Amino acid sequence: MDVSIIIVNFNSSGYTINCIDSIYKFTKDLSFEIIVVDNQSKPEDVKSLEAHLQNADFTLIKSKENLGFGGGNDLGYQHASGNHLAFVNNDAELTENSLLQLLNYSQSNPKVGCIGLKQVDKNGQPFKYSFRQFIDLKYHLFNQKKPVKYYSNLYNSDLSQPFTVDLVSGAFMVFKTEAYKKCGGFDPKIFLFYEEMDICLRLKKQGYITQYYPKSTFIHYMGKSSGNVALKREFTVSYLYVIKKNYSTLYYQFLRFVLILKYGIKSIFKPKKHLVPFRIALKGGDSLRFSMRAKG
Structure with a gap:
């Protein structure tokens, strides 16, 4: 099996079905399997997926x-048999044979552990972030919020050819299975957000690089796969966990201090937006206790 395609569904089977159909429409000249993991969706949503099994071949894990x-x-990975793993958001849609391009590039570059591609909206307009830097202390202190400019200056390039980045969008990530295993895979403790930063940090520690492939695109109906839930709290929860996990204690505490100042000042002017992350950063310690998963 060339690639195992893993899709997570949560109360959005219409997008999952569209994603599956686009994979079958455009993916040619390689062997693949599709594994759909349903994250305890409503019964009617699961029934839609089961009904679609009559039209498309995929494994449904409930x-x-x-x-x-x-x-x-990670649950989907446990059922995968491919030499590569493609983790695809269910609100993604292929418009060309992207997987063949990515696999050919990955196979010709042994150091590549993960590769991503360009995401556009339904009108073909590029998203602000298909790749970016690690959101670390340097990022906060030097305001490195323009990844295109950052990498263009770094490589003195127009970025039209594949290049190494810190991380790519979690909406479409293709891994060599060997690299995924070596770095430990997705951390199931992270409920949502910053998964790509965490896994790309660990890939780097294992000697692999993450590459952005600008020659292929996919449509991303952004935000649909999460069920339209406002998750400001979860952003901060996951971020603090990833920093604490991957950096030293001193580094973590200093970065947390920077966030306390940042969110503290901003919460004076926009309390609805910044007060919750300020309180989580202020309390520090085990941020996961504030996670939606911990709260049931």
């Missing part, structure tokens, strides 16, 4: 609980 993005993907 989780007994909502494992989130990382946990759902």
